Amino acid sequence: MTDRRGFLKASVLGASAVALAGGAHALAGSNGTKKGSAGPRVISTWDFGVAANQAAWGVLSKGGNALDAVEAGVMIPEADLKNHSVGRAGYPDRDGHVSLDASIMDADGSCGAVAALEHIAHPIQVARRVMERTPHVLLVGDGALQFALEQGFKKEELLTPESEAAWKEWLKTAHYQPSANSEVRDYGKTGMPGGKDNHDTIGMLAIDANGRLAGACTTSGMAWKMRGRVGDSPIIGAGLYVDGDVGAATSTGVGEEVIRNVGSFLVVELMRQGRSPQDACREAVMRIVKRRPSASKDLQVGFLAMNRHGEVGAFAIQSGFSYAVCDAGKQDGLVPSKSVY
Numbered sequence: 001m002t003d004r005r006g007f008l009k010a011s012v013l014g015a016s017a018v019a020l021a022g023g024a025h026a027l028a029g030s031n032g033t034k035k036g037s038a039g040p041r042v043i044s045t046w047d048f049g050v051a052a053n054q055a056a057w058g059v060l061s062k063g064g065n066a067l068d069a070v071e072a073g074v075m076i077p078e079a080d081l082k083n084h085s086v087g088r089a090g091y092p093d094r095d096g097h098v099s100l101d102a103s104i105m106d107a108d109g110s111c112g113a114v115a116a117l118e119h120i121a122h123p124i125q126v127a128r129r130v131m132e133r134t135p136h137v138l139l140v141g142d143g144a145l146q147f148a149l150e151q152g153f154k155k156e157e158l159l160t161p162e163s164e165a166a167w168k169e170w171l172k173t174a175h176y177q178p179s180a181n182s183e184v185r186d187y188g189k190t191g192m193p194g195g196k197d198n199h200d201t202i203g204m205l206a207i208d209a210n211g212r213l214a215g216a217c218t219t220s221g222m223a224w225k226m227r228g229r230v231g232d233s234p235i236i237g238a239g240l241y242v243d244g245d246v247g248a249a250t251s252t253g254v255g256e257e258v259i260r261n262v263g264s265f266l267v268v269e270l271m272r273q274g275r276s277p278q279d280a281c282r283e284a285v286m287r288i289v290k291r292r293p294s295a296s297k298d299l300q301v302g303f304l305a306m307n308r309h310g311e312v313g314a315f316a317i318q319s320g321f322s323y324a325v326c327d328a329g330k331q332d333g334l335v336p337s338k339s340v341y
Helices: 004-030 049-060 066-079 123-133 141-150 161-170 255-260 263-272 277-291
Strands: 041-045 100-106 111-117 138-140 202-207 213-219 240-243 247-253 301-307 312-316 322-327 333-336
Touching: 041 049, 041 066, 041 301, 049 066, 049 202, 049 322, 066 100, 066 123, 066 202, 066 213, 100 123, 100 240, 111 123, 111 141, 123 138, 123 141, 123 213, 138 141, 202 247, 202 301, 213 240, 213 247, 240 263, 247 255, 247 263, 247 277, 255 263, 255 277, 263 277, 263 301, 277 301, 277 312
Parallel strands: 111 138
Antiparallel strands: 041 202, 041 322, 100 111, 100 213, 202 213, 240 247, 247 301, 301 312, 322 333
16 A cells, blocks of 8 residues: 555656656757658748759758758859849948858757858858857857858959949949838939849748758848948847747848847747747737838838748738748749738
8 A cells, every 4th residue: 555655756756757758858849850840841032032942952852951951042142143132242331342141040049140241252151160160159240251261261352343333333322221122223312223132131941851940041231331230131039040849030121120129039939929920920020110110111121930830921011022932842932922011
């Protein structure tokens, strides 16, 4: 017959076993590996995300991991000489310097970033080295360049003839006022290049066959920015955030507004509370609009998110934001985002 002391001891041991099991489950979750996801999928911002997704899918479709996929994916627009908002062909700051920002983040919270990095064509690769080979998260400016060179990256002149010509044209008026989606090409009126030239960011999120999430974000920033300006893209929690237990989010548009609201972290936390990716992105956008109702009518911010089940959502302030989706059933899908205006 079990006495009271024996009963209590058995109860405590049983509770400890349950707690240990729960702890093991929690640790498994923090590792970012999830069963029952929708399978490999990659999403990214804007139409140049289509080609980027194809490179990422080349990794995912062979059983590769999400972190390798997003790195490979965003390197495509970084290398594209026709893309003036990401990578080596980016438009310079108002003093004629091309500076690049990038961040990368894994499901377990590991992350790395660089900002105001000059002379290195692929900042996303340097960001990953920061994550994997230093005790830090973010390196900037000359320090980031020094680290990159020590890691064996090649120093290059990034100001292309086309970008230099555009900068010299801008200098005739030196007027600076970003316009939503940069639809207008008249430098004299907007101070900004138009069309696809100043979408300013590629943010990419992926989930692999093991259900592990990762994300990357890279940009040359706003054309004609003040020297030293850093937007949201390399700021963990602003331009990019990944939590393997919940989901991932990235942003595009006017980085200052995203930083003020810690936008991507907010989207992930809203998903943690049970919001769908679509609803979480919408709420994050509405917080920007509510805080700055008059200013928001003339600027663009968009969020893109994917939860740990592979469900996708996006929302923007202005119409015109689109995102690309690639998985086993959709290889080159471009989806228009819903918006406030």
